[in-house]
Amino acid sequence: MEITTIIDILGTVSFAISGALTAMRKKLDVFGILIIALVTSVGGGTLRDILIGKTPVSWMLNMTFVYVIFGATLVAIIFRSYLKYVRRSLFLFDTIGIALYTIAGVQIATAADLHPVVCVVLGTISACFGGVLRDILCNEIPIIFHKEIYATVCILGGSVYLASSTAGLPQSIAMLVAGCIIIIVRTLAVVKEWSLPSVYKKDYSK
């Protein structure tokens, strides 16, 4: 139980900062920055909780999350001119958040006795839909629908975690393996500019 909470908090910090940075690029006011930070960090988990009927949703029951998001947003606002020089470094932060959220999502879905495929879907929703909601609130087509392959990475990592913990591996090992796979594959994907096979290639030749 406790390890899940720590995972959630770490993911919350990294997502709140990335949300606040996006909101500042959109020139939103302080309230807007705070809401986008909140939605980016708890949005995916909130949607997961609503879909499985786990209410009141997690972040409302643990003030730590709310304070952590307020703090991270404040830090992001104050140090924003420094943060923009370290965006490349922040990428790692974001990737760790994705890995942590995917695993936490799969764990919660498994605890709700759902089908393995649904568990992986819920892990992916936990990791990706905070960003989807952020993009919708900022009036853009969600970036993961046309760029970036991190949803695919979450599906991969979530499946590996589920398979290895079902196969009897200790929790900590299963989490470590799945987490490393997500972090490594996503980093490689961005460095090597991997993208999903296009379904439009034939049209290009016209």
Place this chain on the structure above:
Amino acid sequence: MEITTIIDILGTVSFAISGALTAMRKKLDVFGILIIALVTSVGGGTLRDILIGKTPVSWMLNMTFVYVIFGATLVAIIFRSYLKYVRRSLFLFDTIGIALYTIAGVQIATAADLHPVVCVVLGTISACFGGVLRDILCNEIPIIFHKEIYATVCILGGSVYLASSTAGLPQSIAMLVAGCIIIIVRTLAVVKEWSLPSVYKKDYSK
């Protein structure tokens, strides 16, 4: 119970294909196409389930839906160049989906002991909000808010179904009557280019 499931599956297929086609028009990647197909087909029912507190939401409890959506999306991607020549034919598919979803939505709302007006609203939500969510995710004003009259058709069909089943007609007859009304009226509406009476007419004369 079983008939409701069959209805849901048929609607799911037709909506998934129409969602995938929309996503491909927007040039989304494979993951984006899959998500838009999923949201278009289960979005309305998911919103209905969340609003009445029926969780975990339906599609998570029946893997058939998830597999059907994956399959329909795959078919839509592979045969997309053929599908675009039969868009007019796909319209019937879509209309049947709308009819089926409306009736299933009214049935589920009735089973939850809600007021008849709310049941019709929930039937309409089941049929229409998958498309609304699809348009929001694709960053457009939902088409049913300014074109198309199919929400009105759902309200009509849902009311007829509710009235006739309350009046004691056998389920199958009530469903057939309401379904035919939705399919016929929507087809007529599109062929004859019916639209809702405009509230802006007076402004045109200026």
Place this chain on the structure above:
Amino acid sequence: MEITTIIDILGTVSFAISGALTAMRKKLDVFGILIIALVTSVGGGTLRDILIGKTPVSWMLNMTFVYVIFGATLVAIIFRSYLKYVRRSLFLFDTIGIALYTIAGVQIATAADLHPVVCVVLGTISACFGGVLRDILCNEIPIIFHKEIYATVCILGGSVYLASSTAGLPQSIAMLVAGCIIIIVRTLAVVKEWSLPSVYKKDYSK
């Protein structure tokens, strides 16, 4: 209990009219106007109910709300040419709605035994997210994220209400004080064109 219902109805009317006016500015059809009016007036409370698991959501259990919204929307459509000359007066209406919704939201969250900070957040969500959903459906960045300070006013008013009712003030006094604060501060904010301190000032000097 009853006072909460009356509060909710008053807020519902004012929000439905403001929603319908926005939809008419976007030239939506009658169905679109009705949905935007509905979403603007019940959207915040619906999101609050979903987040805390209070389902079926409030407006479905009390047909008064649905009829009131239908009626208010009809009035807004019929008298729209008059309403546009009184937009400044409608502002008061809207502000009263915000005050009423904030207090009702805090009351419902308190009844669900949530942490005071979460109660204030839920009061603010009740008052502001109808407008956020309205803007998303109309394909705009929600206005409260970059203009207007009314979310801040809700946070202030909600906190005052919670503090004074916790401190033992009679409900009616606590509501009156918090309501007046919200109405006065928001009116002042608009008249004096207050906005949140910008976090971008340093960039202006470049």
